[in-house]
Amino acid sequence: MSSCKHKATWRMRGRFKGNRIMPIDNKKVFVIGAGPSGLAAAWRLHRAGLNVTVLEKELRPGGQLKTINESGFLMEAGTTILPQSYSSVMGLVSEVGMLHELVPANSLIAFMRDEKLHYLRADRLAWDAARTKLFSLKSKLKVGRLALDAFKLRNLMSYEDISIASNYDVETPADYARRKGLDGEIFDYLIEPTIRGGAGVPGDVISVVEFFFLWQKVLGTKLFAFENGYSSFTDRLAANLDVRYGADVNEVVESNCEVTVRWRDSEGEYTDRADGAVVSVMGNRVPSIVPQLAEERAKFLHSLNYTSCINVNMALSRPPENCPAAFITMPRPVTPDMFALIVEHNKAPGRAPAGRGLVTMYAMNEWSVNHRDALDEKIVESLLPMAEKAIPKLGSLIEFTKVNRWYPVLVYSHPGLYKDLGKFHKSRDLGSRIHLAGSYNSSGNVNTATVAGERSARELIALLEGL
Known part of the structure; x- marks a missing residue:
């Protein structure tokens, strides 16, 4: 990727002295994307003493982690649970001082x-x-x-x-x-x-x-929820970092022993230079941002297909009767188009005002693709009869709804994909100043994304320490 190559080393010299973070010559790095993977990378780079700037296209951090607080209802528009087995996420939760904000979830x-x-x-x-x-x-x-x-x-x-x-x-x-x-x-x-x-x-x-x-x-472990919703976690991480929102990155290239980042926002276009970068966006977007990728690596990323999901938060006038579960799975013989209901008021305290209820419907990928452009009321009207197979008369309790459309969500795997992923991992260039992160590095979830971000930061730190 560059004529200026350096042998990567794993020496972590002088990074910490007592509780004080020691800089690596105050080197400057960019992180592209403020989802869980990008924030994890940025946090690790920041803790190593690097001068980190995060560029995020959206106007908020978190990616697929998004909490909506309305009329006393705490609604998760995206990811909803934190399994105890998510050890890297748990580590970050501890480091930013949020362990006391975790509440045990009904399993x-x-x-x-x-x-x-x-x-x-x-x-x-x-x-x-x-x-x-x-x-x-x-x-x-x-x-x-x-x-x-x-x-x-x-x-x-x-x-x-x-x-x-x-x-x-x-x-x-x-x-x-x-x-x-x-x-x-x-x-x-x-x-x-x-x-x-x-x-x-x-x-x-x-x-x-x-x-x-x-x-x-994911299953077979204790479950937790954030007292103030999942967004409180990514908001806390981002608050400790220099994040530029509304920043749409066009290109990240490496030359002359530096990285050039071209991006734009509502006020103009910019060209910045740095000592390194981590690109943490959906895999199939990476080749258009990093044009110097090796052909086979770009081909693998281009081939990734992602799922879609429509989910609907329903604020209820009261909790449904005889429904103690936090999660209801909907098998194909019951309905092919909906895969789950999450009974949020049973999942953890504080999800709904006293005496009220909160339930979220989750539609399958194919149904979500086919209904992506449907009106909100039509989506609720179509999904509700499926949900009422598990919770009868649910519609009569609805006060208001929030329809959330997500694309892309997770890599749509197929037999053989992970063989190709192995080749992709082995071909990464540890001597490059541009490193990649994202949940496509394993089976997709918040912890996978976090681990990928931490690894990219670790490998970039090793390179910069070796210069």
């Missing part, structure tokens, strides 16, 4: 079958699955095959690089279930609902690695 999940809800605890999933009436005894005996495979793959489910599990990236969850004799009710009411809930897509199109990642890295 009760309702799996719907026919017209009945079956309750399992996320942090006791295996135990409750063995006791539930969601499956027949015959099916429960087969679940051992699933548990054994999950145990075998446990050390390969990496937030940083899921491509280490690429030897298993050869089939869809539906193919896997048929091969293992787990099709039928185990697939319909356990395997696919896990995939739908985590990725918003069916179980017959994506990689089976995605299922095992969700099973081990």
Whole structure:
């Protein structure tokens, strides 16, 4: 990427002295994007003593983390939960002094079958699955095959690089279930609902690695929520950084031992130079911003497809009766177009005013794509009958709604993608002053994005320390 190459080193010389942060010669770096990945990278670079400027196209930080506070309702328009297993996010929460703002979340999940809800605890999933009436005894005996495979793959489910599990990236969850004799009710009411809930897509199109990642890295753990919503976390991170909002970056190039960043905002166009940069945007946008990418790396990023999601926050006049769960999964036999309801007032305290309720509907990717341009009222009108299969007469309780349209959301994986991801990881240039971050580096979630940001910062710091 540049005629000025330096051998990367992992020496972390003189970064800290006591509690005082020591600068690396006050070098200047840019971070493109203020989502979880970009903010994590910027925070690590800032803590290393670098002069960091974050350029964010939107007028707020957080990317897909967005909290709306209206009329006393605390509504998550995007990501809604923080599993304890998200260790990198938890580390940042601690560093910015927000541990006391975490509240334990209700981990009760309702799996719907026919017209009945079956309750399992996320942090006791295996135990409750063995006791539930969601499956027949015959099916429960087969679940051992699933548990054994999950145990075998446990050390390969990496937030940083899921491509280490690429030897298993050869089939869809539906193919896997048929091969293992787990099709039928185990697939319909356990395997696919896990995939739908985590990725918003069916179980017959994506990689089976995605299922095992969700099973081990998201489910089966304690859950938390932020007292003042997820946005309070990214707002706190951003408040400690120099973030320029409304900044649309056109190009990041490397030459003459420096990085040139070209960007514009409402007041004009700018060309800035720095010692390094981290580009943290959706993967398929990277090649247009970083034109010097190697051909194969650019080809991989161009090939990434992303899912869409429409979700609807519904403020309710009172909580629905007989609904103790925080999460309700909607299997394909119940409805192919909706994958979950989150009962926010059950999830954590403070989501709704006293005596009121808050429920969010989540539509599948394909439905969201087909209804992206529909009027808000038509979206609510279409989704509500699906939700009322789980919560009867829900519509009669609605005070107001918020319709949220998200694209892009997560990489739409397919068997073989993670093999290609492995090649992409191995081909990265540690001697370059431009590093990439984003949730496309593993199965997409907030922690994956955070880990990717931290790694890009770590590798850029190592390079700059070695100069």
